[in-house]
Structure formats: C-alpha cells, structure tokens
Amino acid sequence: MSSATEGRVTPRSEDYSAWYHDVLREAQLVDSSPVRGCFVLMPRGMALWDRFKADLDERIADTGVVNASFPLLIPLSFLSREADHVEGFAKECALVTHTRLHTAEGGGVEADPDSALQEPFVIRPTSETVIWDSFRKWISTSADLPVLVNQWANVLRWERRTRPFLRTSEFHWQEGHTAHATREEALARAQRMQVVYGDVVRSCMAVPVLMGEKTPSERFAGAEATLTIEAMMQDGWALQSGTSHFLGTAFSDAFGVKYSDAEGESRPVWATSWGVSTRLLGAAIMSHSDDVGFVAPPAVAAHQVEVLAVGKGEALQAATAAGRALVQALRRGGVRATMDTDAKSLSGPGGEAASGGASARGKLSLGKRRFASERRGTPLRVEIGRRELEQGWARITPRVALDREACELAASELYELSGDVRVAPKHRWTMSDVASGKRRSMAAHGGVLAAKNQEAGDGEAPEMNIVLPGTAGKEGPEHFQMAPAMAFAALEAVHATLLMRRERQLKERTVPVASYDALKAHAAALARTDGGGASAAALTGPAFLVAPWKDCADNERLVKEETSLTIRCLNAGAQGPGPEDRCILSGEPATHLAVFARAY
Amino acid sequence: MSSATEGRVTPRSEDYSAWYHDVLREAQLVDSSPVRGCFVLMPRGMALWDRFKADLDERIADTGVVNASFPLLIPLSFLSREADHVEGFAKECALVTHTRLHTAEGGGVEADPDSALQEPFVIRPTSETVIWDSFRKWISTSADLPVLVNQWANVLRWERRTRPFLRTSEFHWQEGHTAHATREEALARAQRMQVVYGDVVRSCMAVPVLMGEKTPSERFAGAEATLTIEAMMQDGWALQSGTSHFLGTAFSDAFGVKYSDAEGESRPVWATSWGVSTRLLGAAIMSHSDDVGFVAPPAVAAHQVEVLAVGKGEALQAATAAGRALVQALRRGGVRATMDTDAKSLSGPGGEAASGGASARGKLSLGKRRFASERRGTPLRVEIGRRELEQGWARITPRVALDREACELAASELYELSGDVRVAPKHRWTMSDVASGKRRSMAAHGGVLAAKNQEAGDGEAPEMNIVLPGTAGKEGPEHFQMAPAMAFAALEAVHATLLMRRERQLKERTVPVASYDALKAHAAALARTDGGGASAAALTGPAFLVAPWKDCADNERLVKEETSLTIRCLNAGAQGPGPEDRCILSGEPATHLAVFARAY
Known part of the structure; x- marks a missing residue:
C-alpha cells in the first residue's frame, strides 16, 4: 500500500500522501487486494462503515424512504438510453461478456467461447437506468407516487488512479432513487437529502461541510441540478463527500415512464437520486488523524475505549481481572470497549480462545502498547495498574487533547439530549436499554461532564476518571454503575473537540x-x-x-x-x-x- | 413473473409452482429484472432480509466473528489454485473481460477492444480464494490466530433454471471465513455455526430444521465436511437452508498459508466457511403461506400490524384519526405498524404527502382491503370503526388461526424472557427503549398473553383486544400504554403457532x-x-x-x-x-x- 517502512508514520509536512497511507496501514483499516483499484476493508475499517450505515439508514427511513435491491448487472443497451448519462458514465466500466468457464488446454481455466453473451452486461457504476426500468412497471397512476427507494450496494468504476476510500474501483455506497408527481416535490426531496447528508456527516464523522450546488459542467451525468456537500481536509484540499441530484424527467423520459393524473391525463414523472459512499471514511480519516496516526470519530470507532492492564506477575493478574470486569461493564452499558491486547486481533470477544496470541502481544512495553492504541485511533484509553487498584479509580486518557469550549458545548448538548431523545445527535451514543433507560443515562452523563467542567480551571479541559469495578472507590460502589455514563461523557467531549477544531478550520x-x-x-x-x-x-x-x-x-x-x-x-x-x-x-x-x- | 392472472392465487394442489409465484407477486416481495435469473427485491421483500440480517449479524458477532469486505472480482487464476474447488464452482461464472466502453459505429456503446484484460476476472461465486489470499498476508505466527471474519455480500452463479429466492443468479448472503491453529478448533467452529443457523432460522423465520452432515458427493467443493440445515416445505420437499464447511487445510495449502508456533515450527492453518442466503426467505415464504397468499413470520415482517379505519364521512375521519394515533403509539413502542392504506405504497411514513394515492386506494371495499392485507401476509390486523370507537377497544385479528397450545408456549416463553433478556428468542421483539425498559415490557406482554389464555375456553385460542387511544376504554386510559405489549403478545402467539405447525409437520x-x-x-x-x-x-x-x-x-x-x-x-x-x-x-x-x- 505505501512505500513507507512498516511501523513509521510519515509526517504530513514531509509527504502528505505517504502520511495518509501510513495512517491506514498502522490502524489496520484497509489492505490492498489482487484486483487493481479494489481494496479489502479490514475489520477495523469495516466497523466504521457498519456504524455509519446503521445511523444513516435510520435517518433515510425517517424521511419515508424504503430499502430495496436491484441487480448488480445492467444490460449494455440501457446505458445509452439517456444520452447525457452515457456520456458521463460509459467510459470506465467492467464488462461481463461470458458466463461459463472451461478447462484450458494448458491447464487452468478460461472463458468458454460458447458462453459469449449476445448483449454484454455492465457491472453497475450507478443504478439509475436499471431502477427506472423497474419504476416503469411500478408507476401508472398518481396513486403509485411517490416512489421512494434506497439501496445499499457495491458499485464499480474502472478508475485509473485510485487511493483507498477516496477513489476506488469498487466501493460501497447507498443510492436513493425517487419518483414524484411534480417538479417541486422532486426538487424538495433533493434538497432534503443534502441536509440529511450534512447532518449525518457532522454527527457520525465529526466533519462539518459546505453545502451548495455544482456548476453545470460538474453535474452528475443526466442531472438538472447536483447539490453537494464539500469537506475541507487538513491540507486545505476539498473532498466532495456526498451529492444529491434533481434529475428532472430525463430518466423517466428515457424509460418511458408516465403517470395518469386524477383526470386521466398522462404526465411526466420527476426524479431524484442521491448517494454517499465509503469515501466518507476517507474524509473522516483525513480530517482528524495526526502525525501519530489515526484518530477515529467516537460515533463510528470500532472500539471506543481500550483498557490497558499494566504491571507484572500478580499485580498484572489483578489489573487484568479488573480491566476485564470494566470492559464487561462498559459493554453492558453499550460502550464498545476492549482490552488493548485483544484490540489488534482479527476476531472479537466470544471467539475461540486465542492460541497464545494475546499473551504474545502482552509482552510489549507499556510505551509501545500506548503508542499502538493511539495509532489504532481509539478515542479513549484507560490504564489500570497497582495504583489504580489501590485508589479505586482510573484516569480516562482521550486520544486528542480536549478543548475546554468543546467540553462545555458537549455538556450542554447532552443535557438537551436528555430532554428529548429524538433531537440530533440522536444515534451517537447507544446506551444499552437493559442497564437503564436511555433518557436517564443521557441526563447522567451530561451531568457528569458539566460537573467536571466546573471543577476544571479556567481554560482547562476537564479531567475525567472512571471508578473501577470490585474496588472500594472513593465515590462509592453505586458509581460503578456510572462507568458507561462516564465513558459517554468523555466520548461526547472528544466528538465535540474534533468537530469544533474542524469547524474553526472551515470557518477561518x-x-x-x-x-x-x-x-x-x-x-x-x-x-x-x-x-x-x-x-x-x-x-x-x-x-x-x-x-x-x-x-x-x-x-x-x-x-x-x-x-x-x-x-x-x-x-x-x-x-x-x-x-x-x-x-x-x-x-x-x-x-x-x-x-x-x-x-x- | 408468473403466467397466472394478476390478483389470483393458484391453490397449492392445482399448481404448486404457480402458487409460489402468485404468493410472491400479490405480496409485492420480488420483481423480475432485465437480467436473466436476477431479481429485484421490492421493499416488502427487502424488509424481510434486512430484519433477518440485523438479527443474524448480532448472533455472529456474539461468537467473536468480525465483519470485513473483500473484492467482488476474483482473478481467474485464483479459481484453479484449489483443484477440488475449481471442479465444483468453475462452470457457471460471470466473466469480466473488458474495462471500457466506446461509442459503436451504428450508435450506442460497445466494449472497447483496447481495454481487454490480460487476465479476466470472475464475479465471486463464493470468496474462499480471494479471502485466503488476504489471510496469507495476515497470518504468520500463532499470535495472529484465530482469524474470524464474515462478509455480507452479493454473489453470482450463472444458474440455468432460477426461481425467486430459491435459486437465483445473483443473490445476497453472508459468508464467514475462519482460520485456526488446530483441526479441532476449526471443526468446533463449523459445528457452532450450524447451531447458530438452526437457532436463527427458528427464531426469525419460525422454521424448524433437521441438522446433519452432507454425503461426500454433496460436499462443498474443497471441503472435508459439510454440515447442513434442511427445512421441510409444505409439499414435503426439502430446502437446504444453510451450510457450514470444515475445509481442512485445502485452502491454506493452495494459498501457501502457514503459521509458526511457539517453538518456531511451521504449521498448517485449518479453515472453515459457512453461509446462509436470501434463499431463507424462500424457505419462510414456502413454509407458512397458504392458498390466500403470503404469511409473514412476525419477527421479520415488513409490517407487523395493519390498522384499517372503516366507515364513511365523519365516522371514517374519526376512525382514521384513532387509527393513526394507534399506529403512532405502536411505533413508539417498537412495533412495525402501519395504516393499510399506506402499506401497499413504495414509500414509508415521513415521506412526501402521497399525491392522492392513499385516498384512491381508500375507495376499495372493506372486504377487498382485508383480503389485500391478508395477501401481504401482515401478521396482525386491527379494524377501527364506529363500534370500536364507542367501546374503546378493537379486536386483534391474526393472519392465521391461533393454536391454543402454541399460545400457552408463547406465554411461558415470554415470561422466561422477562427473567433474562439474553435468552433466545433474544431479538424477536424489540421494544423501544424510550417508552419503557425492555425487561418490564416483556413481563407485561407475557402476562397479558397468559391472562388471555386463562380466559379462553378449553381448546380455544385466546381472543386479544387492544385499547384505543383517545377513548375512554373500559380498561382505563393507563392500559393504552400497553398497546405495544398487547401487540407483542399477539405476535408471539402467531410466531408460536407458525413454528409449532411446522414442527408437527417435520416430526410427523x-x-x-x-x-x-x-x-x-x-x-x-x-x-x-x-x-x-x-x-x-x-x-x-x-x-x-x-x-x-x-x-x-x-x-x-x-x-x-x-x-x-x-x-x-x-x-x-x-x-x-x-x-x-x-x-x-x-x-x-x-x-x-x-x-x-x-x-x-
């Protein structure tokens, strides 16, 4: 993936592109594959997308859109139905021309020439054409409108120059496609989705965006208007992070879709399409990471808390036991917590006992383990050793230096959230509903953060501690129940710090x-x-x-x-x-x- | 899709295959596509898969497996690396041979011959080869084992004879792939996933299965053992519903993957793979549907409750208002409820106001609306008219006649569930955590169902009613909070009825x-x-x-x-x-x- 030596992260000022690749490699987010321009999403990278997807999927459903699934393959002739569309997309597509293999003379396998397709298929670069072919069958009168569908899918564009997440041949995305009776309704839908995208990127990725319209020459192929959200990377370059298209009647005309109104009159059908992709992971990674390595936005991080048990012999055993109990307590409360010795493995909790893996990794020095945890980008680290066990609590160390102002904002936002769970950031933290009602917990961790803010001196960010299970913590055993709330307060503070930094940058x-x-x-x-x-x-x-x-x-x-x-x-x-x-x-x-x- | 006239469901005894297609069409689960053997999952069909996927994904994670994503395309040469594998799979694959289009002389577009690939790619029929190519890079010592990954993906096998869900060229599935230090550990993993599959199919689809091992000639290409779950359809035919393979060291040998143990000795790596697909939707549909149409398993149904407002003029308006309030209350409690007039549309709540659609559909007679609701397979129907508003409650009408014994089982299972939320069926009903704690609600609807069971006469199934919002119901206004619990109790009774029916069949x-x-x-x-x-x-x-x-x-x-x-x-x-x-x-x-x- 990168020419840099494993283990080293190139500084941004030295080689920006190498820095990005080093960050990805050290955090184990992505790996190269035998297919040029296609990448393997490793478990820690996939977790980011899965978290984001769950959140956006719910937001999309809240706007009345339902999920469906359309074929991966598109008949070649479909692409040329809409003239502008073919111009914009036809160039770099993967073509399926045969449907069977047979044994080659020299061994191995090859395409069976008898299986050549009369009409080749294209692997979808986007699905307007094949979806409007379905809409043609689904729409006949005004009673059938609007049609509001979305699909989570993989698409493929044979890109020349690729870079993980930012531009890849195959990528994952969602593509929404809607059909409306009026121009106004379609336009409003395109605008509405632009706002949904701006909100979700802010809430999940802690990335603020500019919202505007593309110039005619930068529009999606076939669109009358393309709305965009644009994020600013640390190097000042822009990353187009999502687009929402008002398609007019181009596709309904091309596929012969009309509806009859209440008077039986035949009318054109108005369309939109809109999508965001795994490119957003690139936006998040490039926005927050530093010269140490990856900084994961807390809302989508694979792990939100890593617990490091430190010491030797019996002291290490005691610390490990306390650490595992803390991880369990956090997990029960809905926090994605792990021991750092497990964090690097390519399996999760509940699997086969690792064949000596964890203990082998445990032999690293504490400094190296801290460093590894930082490079994985995990938002919070908690170290437990002899001292922590004696005092009954441990320090929460955030991956980034907290910003005092951001912590104040975070506290007030959590308070607000506790009043009405449906306000944004609605999905950012998911308290397990077993341990306690979400509403109560939100209030609790808003309160914790506000209290900590009060304790901190002027301009200082609050210091946050977590009471350990099985110890007589100075705050009393009932506070152990608060471990998840404490972690959520810290996560919100990290989120607010990241977001505020990027907002300042974008503004200034x-x-x-x-x-x-x-x-x-x-x-x-x-x-x-x-x-x-x-x-x-x-x-x-x-x-x-x-x-x-x-x-x-x-x-x-x-x-x-x-x-x-x-x-x-x-x-x-x-x-x-x-x-x-x-x-x-x-x-x-x-x-x-x-x-x-x-x-x- | 089917030669039958739209609107008619062929009886099973007349033409079993036509019956199946008619059920699918009338419930709007699936549609044909312009690609032979590939189908469009319509929103009501997609909802079944999305619900199932969310449940199984969590069960898989509980066993320590983490999600990842590998390329759609596989270099052709990879397929012949493992000799048995290529024999089993090489025949019917889609081959990508070109990567660019250009404008054809006669208009339209065609493959640009200059873009011909030196080595073609195959669209994955399954991913063992490309995944073991990654494992080779990820595994070097025992510290790297086990690797436990899963991907949710689309795959493609160019099938000759296809049937929606049961056998399609493209389909959705999950494929788990694991690597282990020992034979025993790998074998135990294959067995563990067979049990997970049996549990999830029972819990989500209300389908019981036989579990056993395939004969050598029916094994997966490259496997040393293939474990299977087999369901019995109503016509007595079997449907293979999921397989879990112990692959020995075939793929690690083929891709040169070894690990060095604690003594530095090089050792072989043991493998499993396992998958279930959208075929399971076919199992569910064929298992429960009847000559009226689709019967949806409550756990995965797109909608669990349809509310029908009946009457004319002002009475209809009042009934509609009460119905919408009931739908809202049920949704807040986590029940997937809808008005029947919205149920058929290709958009969900929160979308643009339908352009007259709902009112147009509202003109159907009550008999036709009931029939439509039944064909959609929605587990529960609630009709609200003048009488219901006067009495303050409405009858819950299940899609299938409830079985008394099943209702008793359901009540006891819900009680058990209220004691420990982690026991199966853990995901079947998701109470919103906003309205109330899950634990309390589970107890409540277990209690409701048990009480109703007591009221019913010998051999009778309990009659279940739901108190309407905004009415002075005879049970008092506080019982309106119980609407979701009442619905869950009824859903559990339907689930138990379906499951028990199929269990009796399987046994007898x-x-x-x-x-x-x-x-x-x-x-x-x-x-x-x-x-x-x-x-x-x-x-x-x-x-x-x-x-x-x-x-x-x-x-x-x-x-x-x-x-x-x-x-x-x-x-x-x-x-x-x-x-x-x-x-x-x-x-x-x-x-x-x-x-x-x-x-x-």
Missing part, C-alpha cells in the same frame, strides 16, 4: 477573494512541496476561496488549467453575490458566489 | 423406511400431479425418509436416477444406525442413517 480558512491574481497566489500556496508534503501555508492558510463568478464552462476550464483549482460549489450556504459583484475572471456581472479549491 | 412426516421398495413408493407420492400440483399425499404424507445406508456415491446416484430423491443429510440430529442395521440398497452393514427427500 474559507476566505473571500477579490481578484484572479489573488486566487492564483492562494492556489500556489496549496500545492504540494517538492517532496510531496503539505506546506505550512497549505496546512493553515486560505483554502476555500470564495469569489464572484459568472457561470461559464470555458472560464471554469481555464481556471483549472492555470491554477489546478475547481469550483467546489456555487452559493455555499445559499449565499449569492451582491448586486454590484463582478466575476473575478470575466469582469462581467456575477451570477454566483463560487467556492474554488484544490480537490481530491 | 419424517419417517423410517425399511426397504428400497418402500422408499420408491414414498417417492412416487411426492411427485407433482400432472398439472404441477402437490398431491394430497405430498401435502400430508411421509416426506423425509430415514433409512440405514452404506455411504457410496454410485448408489446415491442410482437412487436419484430411479426415485428423484437425494440424501439431504446423514445422521440427522446426530442419530446414527443401530449395530444390526443394513443399507436398504446394498444390504451391507449401514454406515449412517440417511435422510432421503425430494429437494429444491
């Missing part, structure tokens, strides 16, 4: 630009250094450049050629140009405020 | 057979009638035929040729032959007790 580094020369100067600062590193300016300076613009595909291309910048979106946050604003390139009256950036 | 229709002539006679009775119907004997007579057998592939083939029966498994329930038992065909000392049956 999104700057107005008054001239094309200024745009070019900023663009130069965003380029990689000779060694491939991100320059100091790229890591801290202006990154999203907002300029008055008159929409023009030729000028857009010119800017890209001269500066490597692209328009990420128009009128971000619905902010348009002033009446006097003039396009920084053409000098003509501006039609939009464009956000320019380097992009992945 | 699994019979010993003493001679080959007797086997042939039973086989004749299981054949379809001239019109394709299931004969009375096939629907009620002996179906799983248990006979002493001496393992012999030639004899197995002979029996199949002469009787169309296959050996579904050996030593079902771990019951072997007696010491004097002789093979019904060869007359030699029996090595096994074989279960013969007609199979899908």
